[in-house]
Amino acid sequence: MRDSYDLVIIGGGIIGTSILWNLKVQGFRGNVTLFERGDALAEETSAKSAGAFRNLWGSRINMEMSTYSINFLSTFEKEFDIPIGFHKHGYLFTFYPGPWERVKAYKPTFDEVGVRAELVSPEEIERMVPGLKSGVDHIDPEIREFAGFQPFAGGLYGSDCGSFDPSAAAKGYTERAQREFAESAEVHLRTEVKRVEFESGKVKGVQLSNGRRIGAGGVILAAGPWSMQLLAASGLRDEENLPVDPIKRQLFVTNLPDIPGYENIPLVIIDRGIYFKYETGNLQIGRADPEQKSGFDQEASLAYYRDEIAPYMQERIPGTEHCNVKSMWGGLYSITRADHNGILGAHPAYEGLFLACGWSGHGAMVSPAAGQALAELIVHGEYKTIDASPLRFERFAENDLVVEEIVI
Secondary structure, X not given: OOOEEEEEEEOOOHHHHHHHHHHHHOOXXXXXXXXXXXXXXXXXXXXXXXXEEOOOOOOHHHHHHHHHHHHHHHOHHXXXXXXXXXXXXXXXXXXXXXXXXXXXXXXXXXXHHOOOEEEEOHHHHHHHOOOOOOOOOOOOHHHXXXXXXXXXXEEEEEOOOEEOOHHHHHHHHHHHHHHHOOOOEEEEOOOOEEEEEEEXXXXXXXXXXXXXXXXXXXXXXXXXXXXXXXHHHOXXXXXXXXXEEEEEEEEEEEEOOOOOOHHHOOEEEOHHHOEEEEEOOEEXXXXXOOOOOEOOOOOOOHHHHHHHHHHHHHHHOOOHHHOOEEEEEEEEEEEEOOOOOOEEEEOOOOEOEEEEEOOOOOHHHHHHXXXXXXXXXXXXXXOOOOOOHHHOOOHHHHOOOOOOOOOO
């Protein structure tokens, strides 16, 4: 480890490793190091995510970044010589009548941006998901009223959407960067940054947990849910810090229902934002808890599945009442309070501090585009491939938020 670097990246997840690779590809000639506090890369949020990707969004910036990233990931295994489980199984959103009318209005923008999106009927939804009932006549009227069930008016299907393994991709980025740029790209595991140090409003370096100080010309913060905590320890005032909260999300793996055809379903989003997909002979199921409080608790709760997920699954898809939880885990999203979108770019108040945080659950799926965009900004002083300025930190003070309606 050197005493100083031109750039320090904090965080060894899929975002941080993508930035490392893209900096060198874009021609950054200085020395870059990535500090990861864990024993391995991408063990936290990257490993605990569903690993899904989609370009079905309501904002142009997310459509563009996701579409670019999907195209990049589709050739990743060949280019980086590492399997990442890339599979386009599709994404299917289902909508009640009110939201359905708003979603249909996005179709011209999808077409313009190059997002392959299909508006599908309730009958087509039922053909795509065996056993699912788009109507509600089969549900007891009291349950229907209590739970707020409505019939599906239509669905939004993206054939280019699917899943991959973010941890494997992070490893691919890092191994190739170290192989091709060994003299100027370093990765240090079990190396925790306690604070970023500044002098006269400029990045001076970082202090590690062992007390050692490392000089730095610039710092890229990609520490996920821990980013705001680190900046607070570095002396940033509340108004200068990230408007981001760490929020627990849970995933559950169950056996398949006794309904033929589930190995071919897309990732499906139904009532209350419950989503599920086929996963190596099982179902992977999740739902964001709107009542979840901010914090670093990551313990999964079987009671949450039984009370908040299973009852809705079995009413919408009779037969899933026999799906029993085989495994479960919790992880953290870094939720940007104002608009649930990433924060990317230079910090306006501190020269040399760059942000790649607050992705609110879709960091993995935009990681190729995010890494390239930030690398372009640092190396060339501007965005060249995708204009990522809508994700700038200043948008909060300017009230120029990235509004999304197609979320889960």
